[in-house]
Structure formats: C-alpha cells, structure tokens
Amino acid sequence: MKRIIPSLILLGAISACNNPQKKEMEPIKWPDAKAPVAEIIPHKRSIHGDTVVDNYYWMIDYFKKGADSTRVVDYLKAENKYLEEMMKSTDAFQADLFKEMKGRIKEKDESVPSFKNGYYYYSRTEDGKQYFKYCRKKGSLTAPEEVLLDVDEMAKGHSYFSATGFKVSPDNKLLAFGVDKVSRRQYTIQVKNLETGEIYKDAITNTEGPGAWANDNKTLFYTSKNPVTLLSEKIKKHTLGADAKTDVVVYDEKDNTNYIGVGKSKNGKYIFVASQGTLTSEYKMIDADRPQDAFKVFAARSKDVLYDVMPVDGKFLILTNWKAKNFRLMECPLDKTEKENWKEVIPHRTDVLLESAQEFKDYTVLSERKNGLTELRVLKKSGGDYYIKFDEPAYDAGVGANPEYDSKNLRYSYTSLTTPSSVYDYDLEKKTQKLMKQQEVVGGYNPKDYVTERIFATAKDGTKIPVALVYKKGFEKNGQSPLLLYGYGSYGSNSDVYFSSVRLSLLDRGFVFAIANIRGGQEMGRQWYEDGKLMKKKNTFTDFIAAGEYLIDQKYTSKGHLYANGGSAGGLLMGAVVNLAPDLWNGVIADVPFVDVVNTMLDESIPLTTNEFDEWGNPKKKDAYEYMKSYSPYENVEKKAYPNMLVTTGLHDSQVQYFEPAKWVAKLRAMKTDQNVLFLKTNMEFGHGGASGRFDYLKEEALGYAFFFKLEGITK
Incomplete structure (x- = not known):
C-alpha cells in the first residue's frame, strides 16, 4: 500500500545568474484562478467511543463503484484544471526542463549482459523508443542476437504498459512473463515459445507475475492475488496447455498480514514458497524435479522470527534474526531444517x-x-x-x-x-x-563540479540522524540557497544515496539536495527501524523536522528556502511534518501520499491493508487507534497556515488509493488560513509508480521542479 516509490548541459552560464543568493525574493505572481471546492457530505465514523465526522468520505465512491463515482472523477478533473491554470506561466519552462532532462539520457543503450544456463541475457533501448527489447545470445557475446520480447511493439496503443518477471524454462525454450496494462500490479502471465515465436493461450490473470519453472519445463508456479484486496493469497501450479481455471492451489496463506511468493533456488534444485510479514516468516519447499510433491515446511513460523534460505552444496544457509536483532548467518543439514538444527556461521553484532x-x-x-x-x-x-x-x-x-x-x-x-x-x-x-x-550522462558530466557531504543532525531525544547532501561547487553556506530535503522512513526501507541525471537540473540552478536517514528505515540497524514504527512512529516525523532545522542552523538554507519531498509512506511523512512544523517549509511535494491512515487501516477491503498492521498497528485496537489518530495527516488538519504544496496521485493506484490525497487536499483547502498555493495532480491513466515509459515520467519531474523554481523565483 505504502511502498516505496521509492520515489530530478545547458546550464553552465545560466546557473550563476539563477542561484538566488538574495535575502528577499520578489512576490510570486499567480493567476487569479478559482480553486475547486469539494462538496461536504458528512459521514460519521464511530469506534472506541470516539466519533469523527468525515466530510469527504464520499470520494471513495469511484474505488467502491458507488453512487458518487462521477462526482469524484469530476472533482479530480477540476483540480487538474486548476493546477494547469495556475502553473500555465511555467509551461514553456516545463517543456525546456523536459527537453533538458531527456537530453541527458542515452537513448540507445544496453544493460550489462548476465550469464545463465548457457545464455547471455540483456535488455536494450533504441532512439526515441519509450520501452525496451529483452534479448539473449547463446554462449558468446559475439553470437547472433535473439529478441525474446519487443516491449516497444507490445506497448503500442496502451497508455500504460509493463512487462516484467521474465522467467526462462530450464531447457531455454520457453519464456514466462507478466503484463500489466492498467498499473494496478495485477499481472497476466503469458508464455512464449522461444523456438517458434508463438505466444501460448495460457493467459493466467490476476497474479504477481511468473514465479518459478519446475525442472520438467512444463509446470509453472505463481502467486495468485485477491481481486479486491490485491493480497497475495495463494500459490498455484499451472501445467502448460491446461485451463488456468483448473490450476491447483499448492499453498493457501491464512495469515492476511503476510505477503507470499514463490521462487527457485539459485542452484536450481528447490522451489520455495515464502510467507513473510514485518515480524514473521516461513518457507516451504519441494524438489524442483518433483513438482507433483506437496510442499513441506523448512522451519515452522514463530513470533518475531524472520529467516531466509539459500541451498548450497550439502547444506542450507539461513539468514535470520532469531535471537539476533541485527541478524546472523547460520547453516543446517539438507535433511534437518528446523531451528534446533541450525548452527551459527556469522554471529550477531550490535x-x-x-x-x-x-x-x-x-x-x-x-x-x-x-x-x-x-x-x-x-x-x-x-x-x-x-x-x-x-x-x-x-x-x-x-x-x-x-x-x-x-x-x-x-x-x-x-x-x-x-x-x-x-x-x-x-x-x-x-x-x-x-x-x-x-x-x-549525454552532453557531458564532471563529478568534480559537485560536492557531497554526510552530516549528522540531532533529534529531540539526542539521536544522531545521518543526512547526505550534494551541491554545485561554489555553494556558500550563508542561509540563502534553496535546499530540497527528501525522506521516507518506513518498512525498514533504506533511503540510500543515488546519482540522478535529472537532479542536475536542480543542482545547476543553485539548489542543495539532501536525504535524511530518519528512523523507520533500517540504515543504522534493525533497532533504527523498530524505533520508527507502530507506537514509535512519531520519531520518523520529528527526525525529519530535526534534520530540516539543523540544515537551517548550519546555514545550508533558511526557512524561506527550505523544501521537502516524499512519496507513498514518505508522503505520510510530508503530511505529518506540515502539520507539526508548517512554517519550516516554503514548499512541499507529497507524491502518492498515504495520509488517511486511520480510515484506510480500518477498511480491510482496501488493497493491502491487512499486510500493514505490523507496520502501523490495527486501529480496531483502542491504543493503536488513538496513537494513529494523533499523527494521521488527514485527521490533524487544522485552521492554520500551511506551506505551498503540490500533491500527486494516480486514479488507478493500487498501493495508496487516489481518495487519500484527494480527501486530504479538499480538507486542507477548506481549513488552511494562508494564501499559499495548494495543488492536486491526478494522473487519470496511471497508478502508484506513474507513467510506464522511460521518458514520460520526466514530465512529472519537470512539473515538480517548475513548482519549486516558481516558488524560488527561478524562471529559466
């Protein structure tokens, strides 16, 4: 639901004159456009003796296929139109930014080939094409190329297209792959005969994509999803040529807080079914030569124990947190796999x-x-x-x-x-x-033109928060430069640094870019994650605020020039910090934000909700409800001034449904007391990850950058 989106050559002479080294900025001129006003239809939520009136609950109707579906779509379109009118003065700038960002990307490119079972596999892209071709060569890189899938051709006529999960059969003759044409991550599995080019009629719908081939080259294991909640519920076995409706269920997950999947061991000897939640995991396995066998448990699940399994010659290796918060490496015999047989290889370290x-x-x-x-x-x-x-x-x-x-x-x-x-x-x-x-980086890039640092901010409880920064050489710490601070801080997902050619458009115009490794991630160990989840979730938000305040204190920027960005669970972070410290930020972009925490976690029909209880808590329990309600962005909107904000969502988002950001924006618009801008951008054709083409997403990046540049008075 709230996954990571995870989620910015020309500028040599221009950048110097656009670096806003000034104490006062010209007032921003916005068009005199009228913002949409969402209709108020009170809806009562009563639980644990607490009654809350939700004026915008009706926005769920498009998702629920309710009576107000058309009204929802009309509202989203009105918000899009308002954004277009208000940002119209940046249209040419956005077009230039798109061209600039696209111009740095090598259009004709090729991945580094990887060798498996006698073939080198790689993907390549062509000039002007949005997608790619999946290819291989037999035995040598000088051998003739086989194009296994031409995704550029397959995607024609589709506004969204994703092909993924490529699995080649052990005899190298068949390719199984998943296709999503809606951006709901509900993949249809197809099988191609690589000798004849025929796509078989074996179309298996509503899956996570191909899982694993048995060694008989005709049995395919895969994960089937619940069509409503999108939970991965069952592992099924498909035999080529059979009707998918007759596929056998080989595993049925009864714990709806766990995700499940199926895969093959690296040595090709085993097929594993993995069931894993935030706190507990369990593996089941069969011999890959015997797909007819029943799966047997590797080691029975037990509370708060996670483990991963890797077969090597004569034994299994196990990576586990059993009596080891930061995990340790263990091993066991092939025929004695329960925990009492595990022997330590690499011990736990604090x-x-x-x-x-x-x-x-x-x-x-x-x-x-x-x-x-x-x-x-x-x-x-x-x-x-x-x-x-x-x-x-x-x-x-x-x-x-x-x-x-x-x-x-x-x-x-x-x-x-x-x-x-x-x-x-x-x-x-x-x-x-x-x-x-x-x-x-097409057009040239010199890393020596940029400087990177790693500093530590101090959280309110004294904890040191790592912050990584990058800026253009020549930057001065005088508090006058704009700075964009990024954060995520959930699921133990690490916000590691990465290079972005897109980001050069930000740095070359005088921005500093920073990433804060706040609690809720796992950068500083497992305890770092545990201190930023459940009843300690507020540490994530106060850590991010502390990072922003430290950057101001150290004169990397100032309140009038500090910006923030986060997506999905990082969008929850954005919603929380604008409630807690609204005057700290000049502008905020919240991408596909998970902001209606209580209502979503109370509704188990919403995709992925039950998988999230170990991360956020179950609000059907009073203490979890009260704590969740105390920080949920939607619940805590108040009559006060908020920063300039751009909120994005996708109508078909499967991870964070569109109605969360839509409701949040509607409530903010009704209650905020400032004259700052508030925008909602709904992509009417895509979902959580945005556009599928390798260039289309740059239009979203250009819009976001133009928003920040507009606030900063940068016009080219």
Whole structure:
C-alpha cells in the first residue's frame, strides 16, 4: 500500500545568474484562478467511543463503484484544471526542463549482459523508443542476437504498459512473463515459445507475475492475488496447455498480514514458497524435479522470527534474526531444517546489520551495513573472508544480478550523489574488479563540479540522524540557497544515496539536495527501524523536522528556502511534518501520499491493508487507534497556515488509493488560513509508480521542479 516509490548541459552560464543568493525574493505572481471546492457530505465514523465526522468520505465512491463515482472523477478533473491554470506561466519552462532532462539520457543503450544456463541475457533501448527489447545470445557475446520480447511493439496503443518477471524454462525454450496494462500490479502471465515465436493461450490473470519453472519445463508456479484486496493469497501450479481455471492451489496463506511468493533456488534444485510479514516468516519447499510433491515446511513460523534460505552444496544457509536483532548467518543439514538444527556461521553484532547473502558454489557474499553504509564481505568455502570496501562519504553499493551458481565472479552496483550508477564485475579469487558499465550522462558530466557531504543532525531525544547532501561547487553556506530535503522512513526501507541525471537540473540552478536517514528505515540497524514504527512512529516525523532545522542552523538554507519531498509512506511523512512544523517549509511535494491512515487501516477491503498492521498497528485496537489518530495527516488538519504544496496521485493506484490525497487536499483547502498555493495532480491513466515509459515520467519531474523554481523565483 505504502511502498516505496521509492520515489530530478545547458546550464553552465545560466546557473550563476539563477542561484538566488538574495535575502528577499520578489512576490510570486499567480493567476487569479478559482480553486475547486469539494462538496461536504458528512459521514460519521464511530469506534472506541470516539466519533469523527468525515466530510469527504464520499470520494471513495469511484474505488467502491458507488453512487458518487462521477462526482469524484469530476472533482479530480477540476483540480487538474486548476493546477494547469495556475502553473500555465511555467509551461514553456516545463517543456525546456523536459527537453533538458531527456537530453541527458542515452537513448540507445544496453544493460550489462548476465550469464545463465548457457545464455547471455540483456535488455536494450533504441532512439526515441519509450520501452525496451529483452534479448539473449547463446554462449558468446559475439553470437547472433535473439529478441525474446519487443516491449516497444507490445506497448503500442496502451497508455500504460509493463512487462516484467521474465522467467526462462530450464531447457531455454520457453519464456514466462507478466503484463500489466492498467498499473494496478495485477499481472497476466503469458508464455512464449522461444523456438517458434508463438505466444501460448495460457493467459493466467490476476497474479504477481511468473514465479518459478519446475525442472520438467512444463509446470509453472505463481502467486495468485485477491481481486479486491490485491493480497497475495495463494500459490498455484499451472501445467502448460491446461485451463488456468483448473490450476491447483499448492499453498493457501491464512495469515492476511503476510505477503507470499514463490521462487527457485539459485542452484536450481528447490522451489520455495515464502510467507513473510514485518515480524514473521516461513518457507516451504519441494524438489524442483518433483513438482507433483506437496510442499513441506523448512522451519515452522514463530513470533518475531524472520529467516531466509539459500541451498548450497550439502547444506542450507539461513539468514535470520532469531535471537539476533541485527541478524546472523547460520547453516543446517539438507535433511534437518528446523531451528534446533541450525548452527551459527556469522554471529550477531550490535553495530553491524547483516542485510543479505548471495550464495555461490565456492563463496558466499554478505551485504553488511555499519554506521549506515554498506560493505560487501566475501566468505570463502575453503575458509577465511575479506571485505570489499568503498571510500566516498556517502554511497550505495549492492550485489547485482548473479544468476549463475557455479561462478567465481561477483557482479555488484555502486553509486553516490556524484558518481553515476556503475556496474562492476569482481573476481572473487583474484580480488580484482572491472568496471563493466557506468551510466552515461549525454552532453557531458564532471563529478568534480559537485560536492557531497554526510552530516549528522540531532533529534529531540539526542539521536544522531545521518543526512547526505550534494551541491554545485561554489555553494556558500550563508542561509540563502534553496535546499530540497527528501525522506521516507518506513518498512525498514533504506533511503540510500543515488546519482540522478535529472537532479542536475536542480543542482545547476543553485539548489542543495539532501536525504535524511530518519528512523523507520533500517540504515543504522534493525533497532533504527523498530524505533520508527507502530507506537514509535512519531520519531520518523520529528527526525525529519530535526534534520530540516539543523540544515537551517548550519546555514545550508533558511526557512524561506527550505523544501521537502516524499512519496507513498514518505508522503505520510510530508503530511505529518506540515502539520507539526508548517512554517519550516516554503514548499512541499507529497507524491502518492498515504495520509488517511486511520480510515484506510480500518477498511480491510482496501488493497493491502491487512499486510500493514505490523507496520502501523490495527486501529480496531483502542491504543493503536488513538496513537494513529494523533499523527494521521488527514485527521490533524487544522485552521492554520500551511506551506505551498503540490500533491500527486494516480486514479488507478493500487498501493495508496487516489481518495487519500484527494480527501486530504479538499480538507486542507477548506481549513488552511494562508494564501499559499495548494495543488492536486491526478494522473487519470496511471497508478502508484506513474507513467510506464522511460521518458514520460520526466514530465512529472519537470512539473515538480517548475513548482519549486516558481516558488524560488527561478524562471529559466
């Protein structure tokens, strides 16, 4: 529901004159357009002896297919029209920004090929095309190319199109893949014969996409979704040529707080069904040669125990938090997999979070996080270990695509706020590495023209909050420069730094960009996450405010020049901080924001709600309800001044339904006492992640940047 969206060559001479090193800015001139006023239709919510009147509850009707569906769509369109009228003076600037951002992207490009089962697989893009072609070559990169899927062709005629989850059968003859044409993440699985080019009639609807092929090359396991709640409820088994309606359910998840999925082990010997929530996980498995067998439990689920399983020669490796808050690595025999048989390999450490493990025949590569930064640790089967370390003050490194089990080569990725995304191949025996590809910035880019820092703000309880920054060389800490602060802080998802060629349009016009690693993420260890969820969720918001205040105190910016951005659960963050500290920000963009927390968590028919109870709490419990209500942005809108705000959503969003931001904007518009602007942008054709084409999303980026630039008095 509230997933991460996760979610900015020309400018050499221009940037100097547009860097707003001035104490006073000219008043912003906005058109005299009339903002939409949403109709008030009171709806009472009564629970735990508490009654709340929700004047905009009717906006749920498009989702519920209710009587007010047309009224909802009309309101959203009116808000879009108001935004267009108010931002019309920036139309040419937005077009220039789009052209500028697109101009930095290498249109004809190719991913680094990865080798699996005799073939090199890669994707490539072409000039002017929005999508890609998924390809392979047999045995050698000089072999003839096979285009497995031409997604550019497949996407023709669709306003949204996503093809994903490519799974090639063990005999290399079949390709299973998922297609979403609506942006609801409800994938239809299709199968293509790679020898004849035929797309089979086996269309399996309402899935998470292909999961795993059995070794018989005709049995496909996949995750089936509830069509209303979108919960991943069942694992099914499909036999090629059979009617999907007859597919056998091999696993039915009874705990609706868990997500489930199915996949194949790297060594190709097992098929695993994983059931995992925020606090508990369980694996079931079968021999990939015996798809007719019943799945058996690897280790029974137990409260607050998470684990992950990797088979290697003669044993299983287990990554787990069992009696180890920051996780440890264990192992067990192939035929004795319950917890009492687990033996410790790498112990728990209070100052190091063990995030993941990648198994190879002769090596295991661990991703470890210390002081918020990642290190890669190599364990040799023959004994001993060593680290692959990195030296920038803030960076992100991670294990990449390594599908081949019997390999002595590790592929990893690396990026920072100034280093473009890079792919390396590392020889695990020789300890040497080769740069395979680095993101090319068309038109030229010199990392030495930019400076990155990592500083620590102090939260209200004394906790040190990491903040990473980047700015154009020549920046002066005088409090007059604009600064955009980004945050997320939920689900234990890490907000690591990354390079963005789009962001250069911000930096080259004098902005500082910063990322705050607030609690609720997992950057500083598992406790960092636990201190920013459930009944400690407010730490996430006060940490972000503390980061903003520290940046002002250190004269990176000032109140009149400080901006904020976050999406999805980061949009909840935006809603909370504008309620708690509205005068701190000059402008805020909340993308697909999860802001109607109480009402959504009370309605289990809304997609993914029950999966979220371990993150936010279940408001049917009085203490959780009262705490949730005390910070939910929609519940806490007051008659006071708010900053300039742009709120975005998608009519078909499956993660955060459109009515949350729509209701929030309507209530803000009715209650705020300021003259600042408030905009709602609804993408009427897309969902949570926005447009599917590789260039279309830049129009949304251009709008957001133009909004910030307008507030800052930057006009070109």
